[in-house]
Amino acid sequence: MVRIASFNINGIKARLPRLIEWLEETGPDIVCLQEVKSQDEGFPADAFEKIGYGAIWHGQKSFNGVAILAKDAEPIEIRRGLPHLDAGDAGDDHARYIEADVALQDAKPIRVASIYLPNGNPQPGPKFDYKLQWMKRLRAHAKTIWAEEVPAVLAGDYNVVPRPIDIWSDKALTGDALRQPESIAAYRRMLGDGWTDALESRFPAGGVWTYWDYREGAWQQDRGFRIDHLLLSPQAADRLSSCGVDKDHRGREKASDHAPTWCELD
């Protein structure tokens, strides 16, 4: 059994005690982190090593930043950043994608990507255009992973609410980039390619949230939505045994605004 989790931590410096606590309590085998918000040299790899996790990371000052942790293993980096599709992509220096092979205790390796998809607000505008282009690049690259016919998990903060039943109110965020038809269609196209949304497959009726805003008492009123997703290749989906959200970690002191989201493969 392999547990793979995705966690947007919203700043690794502010979150480290909570992150270590969560790792020790739940013991995930592989973890994809987003919004590390730290430059490479500030990444606390030694703190993870102390509790038995190897790590690779792609940092950036102030914003973005992704990482992959593995219990009693060293992730083997495959790539950082998405391939370019157009000439305009060459100027993209955001740290939003890192991909690795993780081999746990003599098991066959699992391909893992940690994804921090652009938020895209305000829309319309250049940030929304960047989001849609990034999704186009992600889909194209996912096809090359697909072709390798390996167990693969593309995990992260997709900044897309896939369905009306994935948010506390269908009227919420209607003008927001997270719920625009173009964002949802781009996400759906990846599912159409054959990727399995782990939580959607296990909770088809919705009502599962992974994010609650810090503002307006969203957590207290359980006004959340689902934007953190685990997309599985067929070789991973065949092994899917369970999945869930570590919701109680959202309610703790100094918590991230996201909760850890995970799946288990046999």
Added chain:
DNA sequence: ATGGTAGACGCTCTA
């Protein structure tokens, strides 16, 4: 239409 909170940074941006 605005502002509510949080994090990193440095007198403001991103979400």
